[in-house]
Amino acid sequence: MNRTAILERLQSELREGNHIIGVSTGTGITAKVAADSGADFILMLNSGKFRQMGRSSLAGFLPFCNSNEMVMDFASKEIVPLVRDTPVLFGLNANDPTRDMSLYIEEIKNRGFAGVNNYPTVGLIDGAFREALEEDGISYDREVEAIRLAHQQELFTVAFVFDKAQAVQMAEAGADVICVHLGLTVGGLLGARKVVSLEAAKAKALRILTACGEVKPEVIKMIYGGPVKTPVDVQYMYSNNTQIMGYIGGSAFERIPSEQSITAITRDFKRLGKLDEDDLMVKMLSGITRHYDYVEFVKEYVAQNYSEEVVFADLAKVAHVSRSYLSSLFKKEVGCSFQSYLVGFRMQKAAILLQAPHLQLSEVSAMAGYPDYAQFSRMFKKLMGCSPKQYKSNLNTKT
Numbered sequence: 001m002n003r004t005a006i007l008e009r010l011q012s013e014l015r016e017g018n019h020i021i022g023v024s025t026g027t028g029i030t031a032k033v034a035a036d037s038g039a040d041f042i043l044m045l046n047s048g049k050f051r052q053m054g055r056s057s058l059a060g061f062l063p064f065c066n067s068n069e070m071v072m073d074f075a076s077k078e079i080v081p082l083v084r085d086t087p088v089l090f091g092l093n094a095n096d097p098t099r100d101m102s103l104y105i106e107e108i109k110n111r112g113f114a115g116v117n118n119y120p121t122v123g124l125i126d127g128a129f130r131e132a133l134e135e136d137g138i139s140y141d142r143e144v145e146a147i148r149l150a151h152q153q154e155l156f157t158v159a160f161v162f163d164k165a166q167a168v169q170m171a172e173a174g175a176d177v178i179c180v181h182l183g184l185t186v187g188g189l190l191g192a193r194k195v196v197s198l199e200a201a202k203a204k205a206l207r208i209l210t211a212c213g214e215v216k217p218e219v220i221k222m223i224y225g226g227p228v229k230t231p232v233d234v235q236y237m238y239s240n241n242t243q244i245m246g247y248i249g250g251s252a253f254e255r256i257p258s259e260q261s262i263t264a265i266t267r268d269f270k271r272l273g274k275l276d277e278d279d280l281m282v283k284m285l286s287g288i289t290r291h292y293d294y295v296e297f298v299k300e301y302v303a304q305n306y307s308e309e310v311v312f313a314d315l316a317k318v319a320h321v322s323r324s325y326l327s328s329l330f331k332k333e334v335g336c337s338f339q340s341y342l343v344g345f346r347m348q349k350a351a352i353l354l355q356a357p358h359l360q361l362s363e364v365s366a367m368a369g370y371p372d373y374a375q376f377s378r379m380f381k382k383l384m385g386c387s388p389k390q391y392k393s394n395l396n397t398k399t
Contacts, residue, residue: 001114003156006087007176010040010220017360019238020177020220020246022158023253024091026052028078030254035086042083043158043248044075045091045119051255057184060120067093067120068104072111080112087114089158094118094146095138105150115156115176118143123162123181140166148173158248160224167212171219177246178212178219180205182226185251197227202237202244209243222246229256238358294319294326295333299341306346307369312338346370347383354392361388 010020022041023034026048035042046067047060060067071091080088090113094101108116122133122140133139144166147157151174159170160181167178182201201223209221221243228237229252237244298315316323330338350368353359362373365388370376380388 001085001087003115003154003176006041006114006156013040014220014245017358019358020222022089022177022179022222022246022248024048024248024250025079025254026050026074027254028082031079031083031088034253035083039086040246041087041089041114041156041158042079043089043091043117043119043250044071044079044113045117045250046070046093047120048091048250048254049074051251057251061124066096066098067091068096068099072108075113076111087156089113089115089117089156091119092116092146092150093120094143095122101142101146102149105146105153105155109153109155113155115158116146116150117158118147118160121160121181123160123166124183141169144169144173147175151175158222161208161212164208164211167208168215171212171216176220177222178209179222179224179248180208181224182228185225185229185249185256198233198236201226201228205237206241206243213243220245222248224248225250228252235358294321295330298326298330298338299334302342302345306342306349307367310342310369343379344383347380350376350380350388351384351391354388355395357396361392364388 013020020040021038022043023030023039024043024045024047025031025034026045031042045060046065047057049070050059050064051057053059075088075090090108092105092108096104105116121143122130122138123143125133143159147159147170150157157175158177158179159173159175160179161167161170162181167180170178182205205223212219213221223237223244224247228234228247229249234247237247297319301315302310312327313323316326319326327338330341334341336344346368350364353364353367354361359367365371365373365376368376370379377387377389380391384391386394
């Protein structure tokens with residue numbers, strides 16, 4: 001995919017009110033799933049590979065291996081052949097003294113990469129070590145020059161920046177995306193400390209992005225790392241501004257979800273026989289009547305699964321009663337048929353989802369259990385008295 005096509009796709013996403021998402025990974029399965037789930041581009045950084053080795057992202061800055069060789073080896077073999085419809089970007093160590101950057105960028109392009117990103121970056125290093133590096137000619141300026149060379153070769157470019165001056169440099173060099181790097185993804189921040197950290201990160205990002213926007217208004221502006229690691233964090237960063245157009249994540253998409261899910265599933269297998277009795281699946285497997293009445297079971301099932309297909313006959317089978325008996329019992333206790341209850345529950349949830357400004361109508365439809373938007377719109381209007389679009393418009397008018 002060439003640079004022009006990538007930019008047209010990204011600008012189309014922005015025009016439709018969507019945000020741009022980039023995923024940094026070191027493994028094919030993450031790249032494939034991220035691409036299938038709508039990621040706009042995939043970053044191949046050496047830190048991504050180290051994360052898969054169980055190491056910190058910081059390992060990408062230590063002399064464990066040649067960064068460019070590592071990225072070229074795993075990305076050209078595992079990622080580029082696998083992810084064909086989503087741009088794959090090469091994390092380029094622009095300070096590599098063993099490479100002629102112009103020739104190497106040409107090789108990167110010939111190996112099937114759609115673009116480059118300056119990583120590992122001197123911008124994440126400070127203090128006496130930074131001074132020593134720069135005295136030896138290892139500098140951020142070389143990263144700017146590499147982005148300039150890649151732009152000249154018509155590659156898509158994503159530039160990590162750390163202050164206003166660097167943002168302006170990269171914009172002038174032709175970077176297509178300016179991404180404010182807020183530092184390595186941090187954990188352990190909770191409550192008020194997390195809020196203060198997010199506020200500071202947002203203020204910093206907006207100062208930097210405003211500066212580069214004045215130089216190159218059409219540049220796509222994104223953020224990465226620091227305290228921003230969950231969808232709630234990202235939503236806060238997007239709020240009340242149009243400068244932040246997207247988010248790039250590494251640990252947020254790969255290490256943190258993997259750690260959480262593997263920890264949870266390992267504990268569950270370890271404590272077989274001691275599973276939480278409140279879990280709906282446990283109740284269904286051990287017998288509905290042991291836990292609560294049939295109608296309560298149906299209502300709880302709907303509450304947890306309304307966004308998926310819900311087949312009433314299946315619920316009757318799980319409860320080990322006939323469909324007609326469960327239907328009669330449900331209508332007697334609830335006052336309406338199961339189908340009416342399900343539709344009403346979904347529409348109430350949809351009404352809440354429509355209050356979220358970043359969600360498209362089609363997304364709300366799917367989240368409410370209606371892959372077919374036309375059907376969703378008809379049912380919503382029937383129950384709520386207006387179409388989803390009108391309902392959302394009325395909400396915006398009130399605010």
